[in-house]
Amino acid sequence: MLTLLRVLGVAAAAAAAAVWPAANQPAGVAGRAFVFPQSLTFAVIGDNGTGKAPQYDVARQMLKSHADRPFELVVMVGDNLYGSQQPRDFVDKFEIPYGPLLRMGIPFYATLGNHDEPDNRNYPKFNMNGQRYYSFARGPVRFFVFDTNFMDPEQVKWIDAALDSAREEWKIAVFHHPIYSDGDRHGPNVALRVVLEPMLVSHDVDVVFAGHEHIYERIREQKGIPHFIVGSSGQLRKGGVTPSSDTAASFADDNAFLIATIDRGNLTFQAISRTGAVVDSGVIRNRHMTEN
Amino acid sequence: MTSTYVDLRFTDARGRQHLVRAGTTDPGGWVVEGSLDGQPFAKHCDSWQSVERTMFWLRRHAHDQEPPRGVWGVIAAAVALVMVLGSAAVARAQVPGVQAPAVGTFTDATREYSLLHRRLERTLPRLEVTSNPDTIQRAVEQLGAALRAARPDAKPGDFFTEAMAVELRVRIDDALFAKGFSPADLRASEVADGIDAAMAPLKVNGRFPWLYASAMFPCVLQALPPLPPELQYRIVGNTLVLIDVHADLIVDLLPYALADTER
Numbered sequence: 001m002l003t004l005l006r007v008l009g010v011a012a013a014a015a016a017a018a019v020w021p022a023a024n025q026p027a028g029v030a031g032r033a034f035v036f037p038q039s040l041t042f043a044v045i046g047d048n049g050t051g052k053a054p055q056y057d058v059a060r061q062m063l064k065s066h067a068d069r070p071f072e073l074v075v076m077v078g079d080n081l082y083g084s085q086q087p088r089d090f091v092d093k094f095e096i097p098y099g100p101l102l103r104m105g106i107p108f109y110a111t112l113g114n115h116d117e118p119d120n121r122n123y124p125k126f127n128m129n130g131q132r133y134y135s136f137a138r139g140p141v142r143f144f145v146f147d148t149n150f151m152d153p154e155q156v157k158w159i160d161a162a163l164d165s166a167r168e169e170w171k172i173a174v175f176h177h178p179i180y181s182d183g184d185r186h187g188p189n190v191a192l193r194v195v196l197e198p199m200l201v202s203h204d205v206d207v208v209f210a211g212h213e214h215i216y217e218r219i220r221e222q223k224g225i226p227h228f229i230v231g232s233s234g235q236l237r238k239g240g241v242t243p244s245s246d247t248a249a250s251f252a253d254d255n256a257f258l259i260a261t262i263d264r265g266n267l268t269f270q271a272i273s274r275t276g277a278v279v280d281s282g283v284i285r286n287r288h289m290t291e292n
Numbered sequence: 293m294t295s296t297y298v299d300l301r302f303t304d305a306r307g308r309q310h311l312v313r314a315g316t317t318d319p320g321g322w323v324v325e326g327s328l329d330g331q332p333f334a335k336h337c338d339s340w341q342s343v344e345r346t347m348f349w350l351r352r353h354a355h356d357q358e359p360p361r362g363v364w365g366v367i368a369a370a371v372a373l374v375m376v377l378g379s380a381a382v383a384r385a386q387v388p389g390v391q392a393p394a395v396g397t398f399t400d401a402t403r404e405y406s407l408l409h410r411r412l413e414r415t416l417p418r419l420e421v422t423s424n425p426d427t428i429q430r431a432v433e434q435l436g437a438a439l440r441a442a443r444p445d446a447k448p449g450d451f452f453t454e455a456m457a458v459e460l461r462v463r464i465d466d467a468l469f470a471k472g473f474s475p476a477d478l479r480a481s482e483v484a485d486g487i488d489a490a491m492a493p494l495k496v497n498g499r500f501p502w503l504y505a506s507a508m509f510p511c512v513l514q515a516l517p518p519l520p521p522e523l524q525y526r527i528v529g530n531t532l533v534l535i536d537v538h539a540d541l542i543v544d545l546l547p548y549a550l551a552d553t554e555r
Binding site for chain 2: 116186
């Protein structure tokens, strides 16, 4: 019976994939098409590209975690390379530390941070396809990657249209500068919030991932959206967070990264430290999904 | 005796436009004339910078006072005060929020630049998505070199002309103020990013040092004229920089772009 159910599940997944190819969703379909039975596990890292020991340690920890909980892709929330960005730096600060994961064929999707040179969008291992902002879909999720260094009206228009036309069950926004933060260094980027948040809310974005602040923080739902800061996967501002009533969890004692699994209406996450300790975990329910 | 005048306009919180007129005086000064809270006023300024500071204060005053309806409306009429004009040529500034001539000239210039950029790009190996960062870097450097060669005499003010500079300073200030920010907020965000802007080597036709770049405030970007995709604005310290982001090239510089900057 169990086998039969599994077979039916696979068949349903294949049918769903055929109806809704992962990329280039057709526009103009009313409501979200909740027909994806697939799940997706992904990792999130940010402010990682130092080329120093903590980045390498986190990368090794990611590899260990992958063995327990295989992730299909890695989202980078920006500051992928610090300092010099000569060809050698792509090797030392990206290709070597994440080499084993890259060799497994796990794609990394990059966001431009304030330390990243815009030309890095042409580096194929960042999967930006030459674009400074873009979206991509995997299974039930569409990720929207913004360039918050230069949030010009053209990008704003694109974000509005892209969020509007997406039909995946989950919409996840990824950008470098957090619009909510209890980090001591930068704090929230209010100037960005006034532009972005209305679109995130009106288009039912489910989760936001940002970086910039060299800490890990999970912020309680703001206008219905939980925000994560994963900015300590290479850099670390030890103790650099002052939790507020908006803070759901924070960790600034050591470097960290995050693994999340989306399965139907749930996003299960674990924030993992450089030494492998689970420093935060939980489940986020998709409040936009209805039971089929 | 004024010989040249510049009309300076701004919009207050209620969306009303105000006009203040600055005219040159001998020797080398300016007189700013207009109407404040219904009363005509004239302020002598010893430099253009002082005129801009006066404008900054007037704009702030217009926002802060929330005057009774109609008082500021008087400004526009009152400033139609006949100014004693000499026979010299008249310089006119632009109207923030309105397509002023200088903005049109600027937009044309950036469009021409992007055509030049694309023409040169076609003669070079294309900057493609490539797994070899060396190739990316070489393509960027070659494009930068070609653009430098095509514009060997490029200098500050080629795009940010004097008239455009006034427009940009006013727009930046208005955009920040309208959202409750100040130039100090821009500088604070730069400091938080660990940037020592004073150390940034900024030179027209030089390579833009991305180490000194921080995010532009979206409200400022919304207020500045749109650019072709090859170009972006950044503010480094007090300087507005026009950058060719495909060639990492500084195309123009506007020092003291922030209204509270002392020159």
